[in-house]
Amino acid sequence: MKELILLPGLDVQQTLTINTTELKDKDILVIGEQTILTAREFLKQEPKSLIIIVDNYEALIQMRIKAPDLNIRMMEFENTDFRNESFDVVYAQASISSKNRNKIIKEIYKLLRDDGTFSLGEIITKGENVPVFINDIYERSDLLPLKEDELSTYYTSKKFIIINEYELSYTLEEFYQKARDLSTRSMKNAEKEELSYYKKLINKVNHESNAYLKQGGKRYMGFKMLLLKKEA
Numbered sequence: 658m659k660e661l662i663l664l665p666g667l668d669v670q671q672t673l674t675i676n677t678t679e680l681k682d683k684d685i686l687v688i689g690e691q692t693i694l695t696a697r698e699f700l701k702q703e704p705k706s707l708i709i710i711v712d713n714y715e716a717l718i719q720m721r722i723k724a725p726d727l728n729i730r731m732m733e734f735e736n737t738d739f740r741n742e743s744f745d746v747v748y749a750q751a752s753i754s755s756k757n758r759n760k761i762i763k764e765i766y767k768l769l770r771d772d773g774t775f776s777l778g779e780i781i782t783k784g785e786n787v788p789v790f791i792n793d794i795y796e797r798s799d800l801l802p803l804k805e806d807e808l809s810t811y812y813t814s815k816k817f818i819i820i821n822e823y824e825l826s827y828t829l830e831e832f833y834q835k836a837r838d839l840s841t842r843s844m845k846n847a848e849k850e851e852l853s854y855y856k857k858l859i860n861k862v863n864h865e866s867n868a869y870l871k872q873g874g875k876r877y878m879g880f881k882m883l884l885l886k887k888e889a
Contacts (some may be wrong), residue, residue, distance in 0.1 A: 661835055664691050665751045665880040667828045671695045674748060674776040677821065677884060680704050683745035684793060686768065691844055692717045693724045699748075707880035710737065742770045750778040751880070754814025756801045775885040777818060778825065781805045783847035783879050786792045790881050791877045794865045808881055817885040833866035833874075 662668045674680075680702035687696055689711045696709055708730045710744075711717050717731040732738055733756050747769055753761045780802045795802060803811055805830075809819055820862060867876055 662691065662694050663832070663836060664689075664778075665829055665832050666779060666825050666830060668694075669823075669825055669828055670750050670776065670778045670882050673699055673882060674884070675699070675702060675822060678746060678774050678776065680746060685746045685748065686710065686739075686744045688749040688765075690720070692748075692750065692752075693720060695748070695750070696724075696727055704746075710734065722726065735764050736799055737764060737768065737814065741767045742773075744773060745769050745770055746776065748776045750776075750782060753777075754780045754800050754802050754884045756799065757818060758801065762812075766816060771887060771889045773887045774820075775883075775887065777812075777883045777885060779808060779881055779883070781808055781826075782878045783826075783877050785820040787877055788872075790868045790872050793876060794868055794874070794878070798865065802878075805879060805881070808860065808883065811871050812883060812885055816888040819883060819887050820886055821884040823882040823884075825881075825882050826875070829869065829878060829880055830875060833869045837866040839871065861888060 659829050660681065662671065675698065681704065682701055683704045685699055685704045685707045687699070690711050692709055695708055699707055707728065709720070709727060710732050711720065711729065712731065712734055714731060719730060720727075730738075734753060747765050751763075752769065753765075755761070768776060780800055782802045782804050794800070813819060867879065
């Protein structure tokens with residue numbers, strides 16, 4: 658089975674980060690699940706170190722099985738075990754659009770060195786009147802998205818400087834299509850650990866993908882990437 662970056666933003670955020678950010682000889686922190694392929698691409702840039710953190714034991718075990726060569730640890734995103742100013746680059750793709758965002762962002766700010774780079778991808782809400790089925794998606798996924806016109810202001814208020822902003826909402830349709838295809842495809846030839854790695858994601862997004870694709874979710878949900886610098 659072909660490996661996929663099954664995250665909103667697909668491989669676009671990863672590619673933009675590599676093309677715009679110096680990663681060589683840098684200490685990098687990658688936050689969230691489904692980030693093995695991204696970590697491997699970053700390692701090709703010869704960073705000084707790279708650590709992935711996840712916030713649940715199941716993800717930790719499955720990712721370690723799949724990538725025993727990577728440094729993958731479990732800890733709360735809002736309360737890590739790292740010292741302040743430990744990283745030059747922090748990367749988060751669809752992993753912090755949660756009800757704990759404020760605490761997570763405060764922690765990321767502390768972890769970044771002066772002039773450090775934060776590559777962020779966030780689910781956003783479009784429009785004022787969000788329908789019930791979209792709110793249901795957010796609730797099932799423990800999401801608390803910011804409104805489209807609030808995203809930049811939110812991060813500048815948290816002492817980040819916006820270097821660039823990218824509209825990646827177009828990736829959502831392909832993401833949900835791939836997720837739905839994966840959930841319905843015959844996996845008889847898939848390796849056992851491969852199936853286990855994707856099973857949790859499939860269960861999580863199956864409902865979301867049907868709602869997004871069949872009920873016009875793209876009118877209300879979006880995805881944006883911000884490339885941020887820590888304000889010295």
